[in-house]
Amino acid sequence: MYKKIAIISVLVLSVVAIYFATQKPEPKEAPVKKFLEKNDPYIAFALPSLNRGVIDTKKLEGKVLFINFWATWCESCKVEMPSMQKLYDKFNKKYPNQFKMLAVSIDTQDVPLTVRMYALNLKLKFPILLDTNGTIKDKYNTTGVPETFIVDKKGKIFKTYIGAVDWNDPKVYKKIESLF
Numbered sequence: 719m720y721k722k723i724a725i726i727s728v729l730v731l732s733v734v735a736i737y738f739a740t741q742k743p744e745p746k747e748a749p750v751k752k753f754l755e756k757n758d759p760y761i762a763f764a765l766p767s768l769n770r771g772v773i774d775t776k777k778l779e780g781k782v783l784f785i786n787f788w789a790t791w792c793e794s795c796k797v798e799m800p801s802m803q804k805l806y807d808k809f810n811k812k813y814p815n816q817f818k819m820l821a822v823s824i825d826t827q828d829v830p831l832t833v834r835m836y837a838l839n840l841k842l843k844f845p846i847l848l849d850t851n852g853t854i855k856d857k858y859n860t861t862g863v864p865e866t867f868i869v870d871k872k873g874k875i876f877k878t879y880i881g882a883v884d885w886n887d888p889k890v891y892k893k894i895e896s897l898f
Contacts, residue, residue: 785869
């Protein structure tokens with residue numbers, strides 16, 4: 719009787735040992751990405767644009783950069799875009815060749831047609847870039863759309879705006895203008 723219990727116990731322990739030995743370890747969670755904060759260096763990138771070929775931000779160094787992540791399905795983005803166009807027009811006139819606005823679309827369906835129609839409808843003239851696989855959005859660790867990163871002439875993050883902004887607000891305008 720004890721011999722049978724011992725054999726059964728050894729068999730059960732063997733099965734349990736084999737089970738645990740063949741289990742894959744739980745994957746460790748990736749460390750939480752850090753949000754880009756004031757004075758962090760911006761992350762350079764190159765993306766295709768709707769009308770200007772590929773735009774490489776390394777070629778824009780020494781300029782104030784306005785990097786906005788958005789999508790055609792985002793209602794807040796649609797509200798924000800007209801004031802972005804006005805800001806673009808003002809700074810390009812007042813500070814020619816010192817300011818670059820880059821609107822990075824994170825749309826994934828029917829791109830670029832959907833994005834092109836959206837831009838035509840809102841009469842947008844600033845460069846629109848296409849991040850269809852989300853690579854740049856992920857590098858910037860965006861929390862959603864719209865989200866904007868203002869980069870100073872030294873390539874450092876000056877300010878991050880999460881959510882829609884009225885870019886014609888005098889306080890916002892003056893903050894960005896202080897970089898010139």
